[in-house]
Structures are given as structure tokens and as C-alpha cells.
Amino acid sequence: MKKTLWSRLIICYLVAAVMVFLLLNTYGMKLLEKRLKKDKFDLLYKEAKLISSEYLDYFHNPDLTLENLSTPLQSIQNFLNIRVWIVNPKGMILADSSDAGNAEYKNVYDMDPILLEKTSSENNYFEGIFKEPMISVTQSVIYNYKVRGYIILHTPMKTVTDESTYYLDVINICFLVFLPMLLVLFLYIYNITARPLQNLMKAAKEYSLGNYNYALVLKGLSEYRNLGAALSYMAGEISKLDDYQKKFVANISHDFRSPLTSIKGYVTAIMDGTIPYEMQEKYLNIILFETERLTKLTSNLLELNSFDNHGALLDIVSFDINHIIKKTAESFEGACRDKKITLNLVFSSKETFVDADMGKIQQVLYNLIDNAIKFSHNNSKIKVSTEEKGEKVFVSVKDYGIGIPKESIKKVWERFYKTDPSRGKDKKGTGLGLSITKEIIQAHNENINVVSTEGVGTEFVFSLTRSAE
Numbered sequence: 307m308k309k310t311l312w313s314r315l316i317i318c319y320l321v322a323a324v325m326v327f328l329l330l331n332t333y334g335m336k337l338l339e340k341r342l343k344k345d346k347f348d349l350l351y352k353e354a355k356l357i358s359s360e361y362l363d364y365f366h367n368p369d370l371t372l373e374n375l376s377t378p379l380q381s382i383q384n385f386l387n388i389r390v391w392i393v394n395p396k397g398m399i400l401a402d403s404s405d406a407g408n409a410e411y412k413n414v415y416d417m418d419p420i421l422l423e424k425t426s427s428e429n430n431y432f433e434g435i436f437k438e439p440m441i442s443v444t445q446s447v448i449y450n451y452k453v454r455g456y457i458i459l460h461t462p463m464k465t466v467t468d469e470s471t472y473y474l475d476v477i478n479i480c481f482l483v484f485l486p487m488l489l490v491l492f493l494y495i496y497n498i499t500a501r502p503l504q505n506l507m508k509a510a511k512e513y514s515l516g517n518y519n520y521a522l523v524l525k526g527l528s529e530y531r532n533l534g535a536a537l538s539y540m541a542g543e544i545s546k547l548d549d550y551q552k553k554f555v556a557n558i559s560h561d562f563r564s565p566l567t568s569i570k571g572y573v574t575a576i577m578d579g580t581i582p583y584e585m586q587e588k589y590l591n592i593i594l595f596e597t598e599r600l601t602k603l604t605s606n607l608l609e610l611n612s613f614d615n616h617g618a619l620l621d622i623v624s625f626d627i628n629h630i631i632k633k634t635a636e637s638f639e640g641a642c643r644d645k646k647i648t649l650n651l652v653f654s655s656k657e658t659f660v661d662a663d664m665g666k667i668q669q670v671l672y673n674l675i676d677n678a679i680k681f682s683h684n685n686s687k688i689k690v691s692t693e694e695k696g697e698k699v700f701v702s703v704k705d706y707g708i709g710i711p712k713e714s715i716k717k718v719w720e721r722f723y724k725t726d727p728s729r730g731k732d733k734k735g736t737g738l739g740l741s742i743t744k745e746i747i748q749a750h751n752e753n754i755n756v757v758s759t760e761g762v763g764t765e766f767v768f769s770l771t772r773s774a775e
Contacts, residue, residue, distance in 0.1 A: 310500075311496065311499065311500040311503070312496055312500060315492050315495065315496050316492075318492070319488065319489060319492050322488070323485055323488070326481065327478070327481065330474065330477055330478065330481065331474065331478070334474070334477070335470060335474055338470045338473055338474060339466060339467065339470045342466045342469050342470050342473075343428070343441070343466050346441055346461060346465070346466055347426050347441065347443060349386075350388065350426075350441070350442075350443035350459045350461060351426075351443055351445070353382065353386065353388060353459055354443050354444075354445035354457050354459050355445060357382070357390065357445075357457050357459075358445050358447050358457055360378075379392075379401060379402075379403035380403055382403060383403040383404055386461075387461060387462070387465065388403075388459050388460070388461050389402070389403055389404050389440075389459070389460040389461070390402070390403040390457065390458075390459055390460075391403075391409065391414075391456075391457070391458040391459075391460070392455065392456075392457060393414055393422070393455055393456040393457070393458060394455050394456075395453055395454065395455055395456075396413075397413045397414040397415040397416075397422060398411065398412075398413055398414075399411065399412050399413070399414060400455075406437075407434055407435040407436065407437070409432075409435045412435075414456075414458070417432045417435075418430070418432075421442070421444065421458070422444055422456055422458075423444075424442075424444060425443065425444055425445075426441075426442065426443050426444070427441075427442045427444075428440075428441045428442070428463060429463060430442045430460070436460070438462050438463065438464055439462070439463040439464075440460040440461065440462055440463060441460065441461050441462075441463055441466070442458060442459065442460050443458070443459045444456055444457075444458050445457045445458075445459075502524050502530040502534070503530075505522065505523075505524060505534070506522070506524070506530070506533065506534060506537060509522040509534070509537060509538075509541075510537065513537075513540075513541040513544065516548070518541045518542065518544065518545035518548070519545075520541070522534050522537060522538050562600065565596035565597070565600050566596075566600070568592065568593070568596050569593050569596050569597065572589045572590075572592060572593050573593065575589070576589065576590075620662075620663040620666065620749060620750065621663050621664075621665070622661055622662060622663060623661070623662075623663075623664055624659050624660070624661050624773040625659065625660065625662075625664045626657045626658060626659055627658050627659070627660045627667070627692055627699060627701065627770065628651075628653045628655075628656070628657060628658050628692060629657075630664060630667065630668050630671065631651060631653075631671060631690055631692070631701070632651065633668070634668055634671040634672055634675060635649050635651060635675065635690065637672070638675055638676070638679060641676075641679050642679065642688075645679065645682065645684050645685075645686075646684050646685045647679060647682055647684070647685075647686055647687065647688060648686075648687045648688070649675075649687075649688050649690065650687055650688065650689045650690070651690050651691070652689060652690070652691040652692075653691065653692050654691075654692055654693050654694055655692075655694065658692050658694060658699055658772075659772070659773035660699050660770040660771060660772055660773055661770070661771045661772075661773050662750055662770050662771065663746075663750070666746045666749075667746070667770070669742070669743075669746065670743045670746050670747065670768065671690075671701070671703070673739040673740065673742065673743045674703040674743060674766050675688070675690065675703060676739065677739060677740065677766075678703055678704075678705035678707070678764070679705075681705065681707040681708050681709075681764070682705045682706065682707035682708075683706075683707055683708070686705070686706050686707060687705075687706055688703070688704065688705045688706075689702070689703075689704045689705075690702070690703050690704075691704075694772060696772075697771065697772050698769045698770070698771065698772060699769065699770045699771075699772050700767055700768070700769050701767070701768055701769075701770065702765055702766070702767045703765070703766045703767075704763065704764070704765040704766075705763050705764055705765075706762070706763040707763055707764065708760070708761065709758045709759050709760040709761050709762050709763055709764055710756070710758040710760065710764055711760050712760065715756060715758055718740050718756060719740055719741060719744045720741065743766075743768075747768050747769075750770065750771075752768060752769045752770060752771070753768065753769050754766065754767070754768035754769075755767050755768075
């Protein structure tokens with residue numbers, strides 16, 4: 307049989323039914339017999355005491371004869387199925403309530419020497435007197451602190467077994483009626499456990515096949531609903547990751563293919579002599595430029611990968627952010643001169659010390675200023691400023707260029723994202739600069755924000771922790 311939840315539930319159901327049935331008819335039967343036997347002994351004790359108190363006068367009143375006791379003793383025999391013996395102190399049976407196998411004038415000591423000493427006994431069988439084993443109770447009759455005789459009551463053991471069998475039959479019938487109810491309970495358990503699991507497995511299979519839009523709807527227990535919601539959320543995240551991977555591969559292919567194609571083409575042309583010797587330097591410079599592009603792209607990818615794997619360790623030191631801004635701005639002197647851009651540096655203090663990784667913050671400044679120059683018009687300005695507010699220092703890089711479309715502002719942090727879908731405005735960019743910038747700032751547990759209006763300009767502002775004085 308295939309190991310399924312339903313098969314296991316059926317096996318549990320059958321095992322439970324068999325175990326309960328066996329338990330009822332073995333251990334349960336013994337407990338029932340024990341209880342009924344105790345009840346029977348209690349009844350015999352009660353009757354024995356009643357007879358003793360009722361007919362006590364017989365044992366010390368010489369005017370009373372056995373004939374006076376025969377009628378009430380026979381009534382007890384007929385109505386209660388209890389056989390009564392009246393025994394004198396010497397063990398002689400003076401009266402017997404039954405005519406069958408009458409034991410009158412027989413001595414108890416001859417039948418069982420210790421019967422009168424035992425208050426209760428069972429499985430008593432005296433041949434010629436009893437036809438079956440009996441339960442017996444002995445009650446001493448005491449008057450003036452002296453034993454005047456005994457009253458011995460007998461009832462068949464069969465009455466106990468018959469009663470226990472009757473009650474057990476009733477219990478078994480109830481159990482047989484309960485079995486279908488138990489089956490319904492197992493069906494309910496299966497319905498609230500296996501069905502949701504089947505739906506979850508089906509959804510998991512669909513997701514594994516790439517059908518991330520498969521709608522998973524679960525009802526019933528909140529645990530399964532929560533698990534379903536988690537599975538759907540995971541599928542959504544995997545879908546996003548899958549889309550990202552496809553986009554990543556497409557972008558990487560594009561960004562690597564273009565320079566590699568140029569390099570291959572120019573190298574081939576130089577080798578086969580298509581490009582004359584006097585022109586080779588020009589094309590070798592192009593090859594060098596494309597090689598640098600590939601190196602930058604590879605470095606950026608490695609940088610992002612280090613953040614993804616939590617491998618970027620920060621070297622936190624205290625340094626003057628104003629000085630780092632000046633040094634970074636100097637590296638763009640040529641680019642600013644080509645586009646006739648004025649780079650204004652505005653500092654709230656002559657020196658502003660912060661606690662951060664100096665090298666990575668310089669990389670952030672480089673990316674932001676490079677981005678500002680790239681999207682600024684000729685003959686425009688770029689403003690880089692610092693401002694101290696409490697324990698924080700806010701660094702701003704603001705340009706007055708083309709701006710970012712409103713629908714693209716939230717996407718500028720995405721890897722390989724470029725505001726120009728055709729990638730025609732900027733063939734040199736990798737689309738990774740702002741992603742790296744945000745990762746570096748977040749690694750410092752700081753924030754970076756962007757405010758932009760299309761056609762007016764863009765401002766990036768990030769925070770750093772101010773050094774304690």
C-alpha cells in the first residue's frame with residue numbers, strides 16, 4: 307500500500323477499533339466481573355445482616371422452631387436467588403432454604419473446614435448439594451458476646467458471569483454504533499489535513515514548473531492558510547528573482563557584448579591589415595577604453611556581490627568629509643571642463659568630521675557626482691554641500707539637468723536600470739552605480755534619498771554619523 311496520509315489514517319482506525327474491542331473483551335471483562343462480584347458480595351452481606359437481625363431470637367428463644375423460618379427463607383431463595391443456611395455453633399446445618407440437594411443436618415466442617423472462618427469465598431462447590439460453583443458469605447450471629455450460630459448465604463457464580471456478559475454485550479453494541487462515528491471523525495481529520503496538503507503540493511509543483519501566477523486558495527485551519535500565504539509569497543519572490551535573473555543575464559550580455567564586439571573587430575582589423583599602421587594607435591586607444599569599461603563593469607558586479615553575501619567589511623574611521631568631497635571633485639575637473647559645468651562646493655563648517663568607511667564614501671561621492679555630470683546640460687551648475695544636524699551630517703549632490711521621470715524615481719536604485727530604455731543617451735554607464743551607492747549607505751546603517759523633477763534637476767541626499775568631539 308502506498309504510504310499516504312489516508313492509508314495511515316485507515317490503518318490507525320482499524321488498529322484503534324481492534325485494540326478497543328480486545329481491551330473491552332479482556333481487561334474490560336475482568337474489571338466488570340470484579341465490580342459485579344463486589345456488588346454481589348455487598349448484597350449478600352446486606353442480606354446476611356438483615357436475616358441475622360430479623361431472626362436473632364431463633365438462636366436464643368427455645369419456643370421458636372425451624373418450621374417458623376422455612377417460609378421466609380424460601381422467599382429469599384425464590385426472589386433473590388440466594389440460598390440460606392442456618393448453622394449452629396458446632397457447624398451443623400439446621401435449616402436450608404432449598405429442597406434441591408438439601409444440606410440439613412450436615413456439618414459444614416466436613417465440607418470445608420475453614421468456611422465458617424471466611425467472611426467471603428467464591429467458587430465453592432459441594433458435590434451433591436450445589437450443581438454449580440457458588441459465591442458464599444458467612445455472617446456470625448452474636449448474642450451477649452457469644453456466637454450463637456452462623457448464617458451462610460450462597461448465590462451462583464453464573465449470575466455474575468451472566469450479568470457481566472450482558473453488560474459487555476451492551477457495551478460492544480454501543481462500540482459498534484460508535485465505530486461509524488469514529489470513521490466520520492477520521493474522514494473529517496483527513497479532510498482538514500490531507501486536502502490542504504494536496505493543494506499545497508499542487509501549488510508547489512506549479513511553482514516548480516515556473517507557473518508563479520498559480521492562485522493558491524486555502525480554507526480551514528489558520529496554520530494551513532498561513533503556510534499557503536507563505537508559499538504564495540515565496541513564489542512571488544522567486545518570480546521576481548527569476549525576472550531579475552533574466553534581466554541580469556540580458557543586461558550583462560548586452561554590456562559585455564558591445565565592448566567585446568568592438569575589441570574583437572578592431573583587433574581583427576589590425577591583425578589582417580585592414581587598419582593601416584599609422585591609424586592603429588587610434589583604434590588601440592578605443593580597445594583600451596572598451597577594456598576599461600569591462601574592468602569597471604566587472605568591479606561593480608564584484609562590489610555588489612560582496613554586499614549581497616554580507617562580505618563587505620567596513621573600515622570605520624573618523625575623517626573630514628569636506629576634504630574627501632574636494633578630492634573627489636578634483637577628479638572630475640576634465641569632465642566639467644568639457645561640458646562647461648561649474649562644480650560648487652558649499653560647506654556649513656570649515657571641517658566636518660564623520661565616522662564611516664572613507665574609501666566607500668568616496669566611491670559614493672564619485673558615483674553621485676559622475677551621475678550628476680552625465681545628466682546635466684552644458685553650461686550648468688552642480689552643487690555639493692554638507693549640513694550638520696545634531697548627530698548627523700547630511701551630504702547633498704544637486705544638479706540642474708534633465709531630471710528623472712516621476713515613474714522612474716523608485717527604480718533608479720535597481721541594478722542595470724537606466725531611465726533611457728533605448729540606452730541611447732548613455733552607452734558608457736553600467737546601470738550599477740546607484741545600486742552600489744545605496745548598498746554602501748545601507749551598510750553604514752544610514753539613509754539616502756532622491757528628489758527630482760523632470761526638466762528641472764535632481765538632488766541626492768545621504769546621511770552619515772557625525773564624529774564625537
